[in-house]
Every structure is written in structure tokens, then in C-alpha cells.
Amino acid sequence: DAGVTQSPTHLIKTRGQQVTLRCSPKSGHDTVSWYQQALGQGPQFIFQYYEEEERQRGNFPDRFSGHQFPNYSSELNVNALLLGDSALYLCASSQLGGGWREQYFGPGTRLTVT
Amino acid sequence: DAKTTQPNSMESNEEEPVHLPCNHSTISGTDYIHWYRQLPSQGPEYVIHGLTSNVNNRMASLAIAEDRKSSTLILHRATLRDAAVYYCILSANAGGTSYGKLTFGQGTILTVHP
Numbered sequence: 001d002a003g004v005t006q007s008p009t010h011l012i013k014t015r016g017q018q019v020t021l022r023c024s025p026k027s028g029h030d031t032v033s034w035y036q037q038a039l040g041q042g043p044q045f046i047f048q049y050y051e052e053e054e055r056q057r058g059n060f061p062d063r064f065s066g067h068q069f070p071n072y073s074s075e076l077n078v079n080a081l082l083l084g085d086s087a088l089y090l091c092a093s094s095q096l097g098g099g100w101r102e103q104y105f106g107p108g109t110r111l112t113v114t
Numbered sequence: 115d116a117k118t119t120q121p122n123s124m125e126s127n128e129e130e131p132v133h134l135p136c137n138h139s140t141i142s143g144t145d146y147i148h149w150y151r152q153l154p155s156q157g158p159e160y161v162i163h164g165l166t167s168n169v170n171n172r173m174a175s176l177a178i179a180e181d182r183k184s185s186t187l188i189l190h191r192a193t194l195r196d197a198a199v200y201y202c203i204l205s206a207n208a209g210g211t212s213y214g215k216l217t218f219g220q221g222t223i224l225t226v227h228p
Contacts, residue, residue, distance in 0.1 A: 004157075033215070033216075035216075035218075041220070042199075042201060042218030042219055042220055042221055043158065043216075043218045044218070045215050045216060045217065048215060056215050058215070090157050090158070092157075092158075092216075102148075102160040102163065103160065103216060104160065105157030105158045105159065106157050107156060107157050108157050
């Protein structure tokens, strides 16, 4: 059973460009969350998708947007990249339910903005 | 979001027990206590969670104070593979349904000596 997969593994972009990151959830999971982890910091919640809709959002600007597909996979899009967007982007999947639901994280996509 | 407080770092010797403390004095009655860990160059990994009673699984034990204002993650016999950043997180469970947003802090860096 494949766990959470993310692509690409690494990505280098230039300021002002746009980027799309992809995530496939663990089999049987219907909820996908995205997190940003700057170097030396804990992950910060970006947003969460369920039934193809954004259900919760963290304190991130509108430059960060997402999408969830009928097969539960998800994309994270970041427009007008800034140097400060350089980070590890993590995808986590879970089953919808109460706050007890454990989340399974992927290995992340390392984004470098130059 | 209710906040957790953890020591910045702890050290242990291999095959000895490790007790990782976490304070959460503003926890609400419906918040679950989660522990995740993040090994170097990997995404976070679920360890254990609980609400009121102590919990055990194959990885660790979670001891929750009677007033729920603190908890302790117990690794019964530390191995080198347990060296990681350990995060104590409160997950809201409002109204029986929560999308499970995780708010990570800085965590505790656990060093295990051979």
C-alpha cells in the first residue's frame, strides 16, 4: 500500500514565477492538507481540502491556492513567488472525522526560489 | 488554537527510557493530544494520540495528567532511529467533526547517544 506521494522532489524557481506541486493521498483517505516548513521551523498549516473544496485555511495569502480532484489527489499552486516562499512543502492525508484522525505525511517537495 | 510548550532539546542514551514532556495549560475539553515526530529529511510521522486516558501503542506510550494540562510521551527503550524532532500538538474536535488542522510548534529535538 503506497503511502502519501508528492512530486516533484525538488524544484528551483525564479522570483515572480508560478509553481504547482502535486500530492496523492494514502489509499482510503479523502482529506488532504498542505503545510509549509521553513528551515529550522515546524510545519505551518496552509489549507485543507475535502470533497474538492477548501475547508480550512491557515494564515497564508491568496497567492497560495489549491485544488482537489475526484480521485482525492491534490495540487498546491503558488503565484508570484517570493524568496520567502523557499521551503519544504508537505502534503498530509487523512480520513475525514474528528480531531482524533491521524495524518500521514509525504516526504515533501523542496522549493527553492532564487 | 491552544498552545503547547516543550523543551527545546533532550538527550538520551540508547536502550534507556525517554520521557518527553509537554505543557498545554489552555487545552479545551474536546482537544485531542497528538504526538508526531520528524526524522531528518523526512515528513512528520504520527506517533500516538489521546484524549483523557493513557494510551499505548507499538511505538510509545502517552501519559496524560488528570487535569489534562500536561502530557508525557514515553519511549520505553530509545534507539538511534528515535533521534528526531518530537512535536506535541492539540487538535480541535469541535462539534464532533473537525478537519484536523495541526498547529506545530518548535518541538523537542531528541538526541540519542550510542
